[in-house]
Amino acid sequence: MGCSSEGVAAALRAAAEVVAEHRSELVELDRAIGDGDHGENMSRGFTAIVSALETEVPATPAGVAKLAATTLISKVGGAAGPLYGTAFLRASTRLGDADSLDVPLLVAALQAALDGVQARGKAVGGDATMVDALIPAVSAAEACPADASIADVLTAAADAADRGAESTVDLVPRKGRASYLGERAVGHMDPGARSTALLLRAFAEAAR
Amino acid sequence: MKKIINDPATVVAESLRGLAVAHADILRVRDDPAVVVRADAPVARKVAVISGGGAGHEPLHGGFVGRGMLDAAVPGAVFTSPTPDAVQAAVAATTGPSGALLIVKNYTGDVLNFETAAELAAAEDLDVRSVVIDDDVAVKDSTFTAGRRGVGGTVLLEKIVGAAAERGDSLDAVEALARKVVGQVRSIGVALSAPIVPHVGEPSFDLGPDEIEFGIGIHGEPGRERIPAEPADALVARMVEAIVSDLPYESGDKVLLFTNSMGATPLLELYLAHGIAERLLAERGIVVERRLVGPYITSLEMQGMSLTLLKLDDELTELWDAPVWTPALRWGI
Numbered sequence: 001m002g003c004s005s006e007g008v009a010a011a012l013r014a015a016a017e018v019v020a021e022h023r024s025e026l027v028e029l030d031r032a033i034g035d036g037d038h039g040e041n042m043s044r045g046f047t048a049i050v051s052a053l054e055t056e057v058p059a060t061p062a063g064v065a066k067l068a069a070t071t072l073i074s075k076v077g078g079a080a081g082p083l084y085g086t087a088f089l090r091a092s093t094r095l096g097d098a099d100s101l102d103v104p105l106l107v108a109a110l111q112a113a114l115d116g117v118q119a120r121g122k123a124v125g126g127d128a129t130m131v132d133a134l135i136p137a138v139s140a141a142e143a144c145p146a147d148a149s150i151a152d153v154l155t156a157a158a159d160a161a162d163r164g165a166e167s168t169v170d171l172v173p174r175k176g177r178a179s180y181l182g183e184r185a186v187g188h189m190d191p192g193a194r195s196t197a198l199l200l201r202a203f204a205e206a207a208r
Numbered sequence: 209m210k211k212i213i214n215d216p217a218t219v220v221a222e223s224l225r226g227l228a229v230a231h232a233d234i235l236r237v238r239d240d241p242a243v244v245v246r247a248d249a250p251v252a253r254k255v256a257v258i259s260g261g262g263a264g265h266e267p268l269h270g271g272f273v274g275r276g277m278l279d280a281a282v283p284g285a286v287f288t289s290p291t292p293d294a295v296q297a298a299v300a301a302t303t304g305p306s307g308a309l310l311i312v313k314n315y316t317g318d319v320l321n322f323e324t325a326a327e328l329a330a331a332e333d334l335d336v337r338s339v340v341i342d343d344d345v346a347v348k349d350s351t352f353t354a355g356r357r358g359v360g361g362t363v364l365l366e367k368i369v370g371a372a373a374e375r376g377d378s379l380d381a382v383e384a385l386a387r388k389v390v391g392q393v394r395s396i397g398v399a400l401s402a403p404i405v406p407h408v409g410e411p412s413f414d415l416g417p418d419e420i421e422f423g424i425g426i427h428g429e430p431g432r433e434r435i436p437a438e439p440a441d442a443l444v445a446r447m448v449e450a451i452v453s454d455l456p457y458e459s460g461d462k463v464l465l466f467t468n469s470m471g472a473t474p475l476l477e478l479y480l481a482h483g484i485a486e487r488l489l490a491e492r493g494i495v496v497e498r499r500l501v502g503p504y505i506t507s508l509e510m511q512g513m514s515l516t517l518l519k520l521d522d523e524l525t526e527l528w529d530a531p532v533w534t535p536a537l538r539w540g541i
Contacts, residue, residue, distance in 0.1 A: 027408055035287040035427035036408045044285075073324070074241075077262075078288040078317035082324055120320060176316045179353040180346075181430060 002100035003150050003207065008064040009057045014206035015199050016046035022198055029191040033178040038080060038191040045076040045084070061101045065092035065109075079176055080192065083117050083130065090116030103153055107141045110157065114138050121175060128171035128178060128185070130192035136160035137200055154204035161197035168193045209409040216406040220263045220283055227270055231535045234274040238301065241294035244270040244281040249302045255373040255382050256280065256308035258298050259366055261318050262287040264405070265426055267536035268363065268505045274534030275541070277370035279308075286405055286508075287427045289317035295325030299336055307335030307379040309386060311366055313358025314342035315427075335379055339386040341365055343395045343516065345454040346423030346432040357425045360468050360516035361393035363504045364528075367537065371530035385527075389518065394457075396423060396450045397514035398443065399470060403428040403507045422446070426470075426507045440477070444484040447515050452492060457517060459493030464500070464528060466516035471506035473513050478502070485515055498528055504536060 019026075019042045026039030049071045058064050065088045073085035094112035098105055114134045123129040140160035144153045168190035173179045178190065213219050221242065228237040228244075236245050250256070259269045260282025269281035280298035284290035299308055308329070312322045322338055329336035343361030347353065369386045377385070399421040402411035405428065412428030415421060420443070423432025438446075457463060467482040469475070482501050489496055497520055505514070518524070531540030 031408060031412060033429070035429055036405055036412055037285070037288050040407045041285070041288055074291050074293045077284045077291045077321060079315075079320055081291055081317070082320035121316065175354055177354070177427065177429060180357060180425060182348065182353070184430060 002102050003061065004100050005057060005059055005061050005064050007207070008061045008101065009053050011203045011206040012046070012049050012053065012064065012068055015202040016050045018198050018202040019043050019046045019195070026191050026195055029189055029194055032188045033173065033181055033185045034191070035177065037078060038195065041076045041078050041080050042195055045072045045081065048075040060095070060097060060099055062092045062095035062097065065089075065095060079121070080195070083121050083192070086116040086120045087113035101150065103144070103148060103150060106150055106153055107138075107144075110138050110141050123175040126171060127175045128168045128173035128190045128193070129175050130190070130196040132168050132171070132190065133161040133164040133193040133196040136164040137196070149207075151204060151207035154200060154207050158197065158200040158204045161193075161200045165189055165193035165197040209404055209406075211404070211406060213406055216409075219406050220285060223263070223266075224270070224283065227535070234533065234535060235270075238297065241291065241297050242283055243294060243298045243301060244273045244283065245298065245301045246273055246275070246279050249279055250304050251279065252304065253306055254279075254376065255306045255379045256299070256302035256304075257311065257366070257370050257373045257382070258282065258295070258302060258308055259311035259362070260284070260290050260295060260298065261313055261315075262289055262427070264403070264508050265505050267503075269366070271536030272363070272366050272370075272534050274532070276374045276530060276532035277366055277534050277537065279373075286407065289315065289321045292321050292324035292328060295322055296328045299325065299329045299334060303329070303334050303336065307337070309369065309373070309379065309382050310336060310338040311362065311369065311386065312338050312340045313362055314340050314355050315357065316354050337379065337383050339383060339390060341390050343390070343393045344425060345394050345396050345450050346425070359397060359426055360395040360466055360505050360514045361390070361518065363468075363500070364393060364464060364466060364516065364518050365389045367532060368524055368527045371527040371532070374530070389524070392455065392519040393516060394451045394454050395514055395516040396447045397425065397431070397470065397512060398422050398447065399424045399431065399510055399512035400437075401472065401511040403471065403510040405508065421512075423450070424512065426505060428507055428510060440481055441484055444481050444515075445488055448485055448488045451515060451517050452489075452494070455519070457494050457519060460495070462495045462497045462520045462525075463489070464498040464518040464520055465489065465496045466500040466504075466518070468505055468514045468516065469503040470510040470512035470514065471503060472509045472511040475502070478513060481513055497525065
């Protein structure tokens with residue numbers, strides 16, 4: 001079963017709710033190793049996406065993803081704006097003009113999002129960034145059986161992203177503001193990896 | 209949290225409104241996206257010098273907009289880099305055929321957003337270049353990190369590059385000069401207390417009454433190490449050693465010494481520390497020829513200070529002395 005542009009919009013609205021609920025948690029994670037603005041910035045960005053969708057829901061999944069991308073780039077700032085913005089932009093490009101999203105397209109879009117984030121931020125696995133949640137998420141999505149539903153694929157990706165985010169606790173950050181702390185950042189989960197896991201979980205729940 | 213604000217969400221916009229009315233003779237504030245621009249911009253046949261970054265470091269950068277320094281400053285949310293469209297708006301408001309130089313502090317967010325803005329400008333056929341400043345010796349300079357942070361050296365870079373642009377230097381010359389300054393400026397900072405980011409509402413880190421964070425940046429992130437509080441003589445010696453051993457600055461070098469308050473350290477302590485630093489540098493044969501003392505690149509109400517050393521030559525000294533007329537730096541006019 002496919003997912004229309006309205007379904008993608010619903011997933012983004014769900015993500016906005018989850019980001020708002022976890023705003024303080026993301027602030028706290030970021031306060032430990034950075035400057036404490038991640039929850040605030042993500043919340044500002046996703047609130048803006050929801051208002052943009054109130055005006056108009058674009059006709060294709062790609063159109064919705066692009067709206068999310070441009071909104072995040074122009075509202076969030078910091079590193080999260082360009083990184084998440086690039087992720088949605090690359091996913092949008094990969095979705096092309098399809099009027100609904102199926103599993104192979106979803107997996108390809110997730111891979112494109114990961115590639116985009118890595119191209120912009122230059123992080124690799126093990127640097128203690130959002131990439132540590134995204135890499136296992138994409139692998140898990142790719143490993144899903146051919147008859148899996150969109151909800152199954154997103155759930156597998158969200159589960160893997162949770163474990164990936166958890167793995168950043170033991171890592172020495174090598175990118176982003178946390179890298180300035182070096183060893184002192186060990187013992188703290190990367191806020192970007194956590195927000196990536198939260199978004200994928202929200203998408204998975206919305207797809208159910 | 210006690211702060212003189214209305215709503216954390218409108219802190220930056222309301223502050224910019226105040227900046228605009230307080231310094232209407234020097235600058236204008238454009239809304240949506242917010243950009244601080246010289247009142248006489250765009251200045252014909254002049255390279256535009258533009259910088260920006262998160263709010264919360266006042267007077268950086270908005271306080272340095274004006275004749276002889278910045279053509280525009282792009283503020284982001286508190287401690288958050290501005291978005292590319294805001295940087296692009298600053299470029300559009302100030303940049304002509306002579307092009308623009310963007311001064312970018314080395315933080316992932318600033319670099320990514322300014323990079324994107326420079327690409328957008330290139331698409332408009334504007335010659336826009338970027339120089340990244342990374343003067344903080346507290347951070348190990350390695351390919352495995354985001355690199356060193358840009359801190360106090362940013363103020364000196366903006367003044368010197370701004371003076372060169374004001375006298376009519378080409379974009380090539382201004383860019384080369386900026387890279388030269390970046391190559392010979394180094395800083396270190398310490399914190400005695402943490403700042404409170406308005407939308408967070410509690411201190412950015414917890415510090416005991418007898419503890420100091422050594423090697424901090426400007427965003428309330430913890431520093432290189434936590435050390436027991438010590439008298440000013442010992443602390444300043446530790447800071448001078450961290451800087452001088454880095455470049456290294458050698459006996460006989462002429463330098464500019466910049467002693468900066470992180471926001472809440474009063475001039476009483478700042479001048480005390482500055483005096484110690486000058487004495488220690490003299491003992492090493494390093495000649496302090498120019499000085500700047502005060503709160504110029506701050507972290508909200510953080511208690512603490514930073515020291516910045518810039519190696520001078522005749523060209524840099526002349527540009528430092530050149531007239532400047534901004535809200536926070538004014539001389540020679």
